[in-house]
Amino acid sequence: DGGITQSPKYLFRKEGQNVTLSCEQNLNHDAMYWYRQDPGQGLRLIYYSQIVNDFQKGDIAEGYSVSREKKESFPLTVTSAQKNPTAFYLCASSMPFGTSGTNPQYFGPGTRLLVL
Amino acid sequence: GENVEQHPSTLSVQEGDSAVIKCTYSDSASNYFPWYKQELGKRPQLIIDIRSNVGEKKDQRIAVTLNKTAKHFSLHITETQPEDSAVYFCAASEPWGSSNTGKLIFGQGTTLQVKP
Numbered sequence: 001d002g003g004i005t006q007s008p009k010y011l012f013r014k015e016g017q018n019v020t021l022s023c024e025q026n027l028n029h030d031a032m033y034w035y036r037q038d039p040g041q042g043l044r045l046i047y048y049s050q051i052v053n054d055f056q057k058g059d060i061a062e063g064y065s066v067s068r069e070k071k072e073s074f075p076l077t078v079t080s081a082q083k084n085p086t087a088f089y090l091c092a093s094s095m096p097f098g099t100s101g102t103n104p105q106y107f108g109p110g111t112r113l114l115v116l
Numbered sequence: 117g118e119n120v121e122q123h124p125s126t127l128s129v130q131e132g133d134s135a136v137i138k139c140t141y142s143d144s145a146s147n148y149f150p151w152y153k154q155e156l157g158k159r160p161q162l163i164i165d166i167r168s169n170v171g172e173k174k175d176q177r178i179a180v181t182l183n184k185t186a187k188h189f190s191l192h193i194t195e196t197q198p199e200d201s202a203v204y205f206c207a208a209s210e211p212w213g214s215s216n217t218g219k220l221i222f223g224q225g226t227t228l229q230v231k232p
Contacts, residue, residue: 033219042205043160043222058219090159102148102209105220107159 003027004108006091011113013085021076021111023091032074033092033105036060049074050096086115118143118210122223129196130231137226139206140188148209149189151180155202196230203227
């Protein structure tokens with residue numbers, strides 16, 4: 001877990017503003033993920049990337065965008081199209097699928113996004 | 117796609133008692149089942165996981181059992197302590213293949229309270 005960092009810890013968004021959440025890992029993991037967690041709820045997948053320069057939509061991708069230009073970094077942009085962005089955002093990473101199956105995901109400390 | 121249901125949503129036990137949390141999954145091809153513990157305001161932390169070729173796995177006071185026929189798996193915590201109080205999430209991994217990517221599908225979480 002210590003190898004995944006997220007910044008900032010808290011982020012405030014004004015109406016109509018795009019904001020970007022940072023996620024960096026030094027675990028040499030190929031796969032990275034973004035989840036949204038609402039109070040008292042489970043984790044919902046926003047986007048994921050299994051390799052540099054490639055990413056896929058998760059279950060709630062509308063209003064969000066990502067890029068994966070480097071193996072270590074997977075930033076998430078919350079656009080103005082996301083009308084209810086207040087949530088706890090968690091980034092995770094894992095080794096790619098291997099001969100033994102899916103590998104564990106490890107989470108960063110999270111970013112709490114609030115709307116002004 | 118995969119669907120994971122988790123029960124109960126809340127669980128209160130006396131210190132020293134055992135706690136059991138159950139999850140069911142829908143896709144018989146799912147092959148990896150991790151459990152995460154999340155303390156208030158913190159990141160989810162992997163506490164134990166099991167693969168579909170194993171029926172039970174133990175790590176000190178925690179154990180996970182898997183029944184592939186019934187498509188359910190359970191987390192068992194023995195000799196509970198106040199520091200076990202947290203939200204616990206189960207997850208199931210979609211199988212890897214041409215249309216699936218091994219991503220994790222999470223249950224809704226169980227809030228465990230251990231009373232001293």
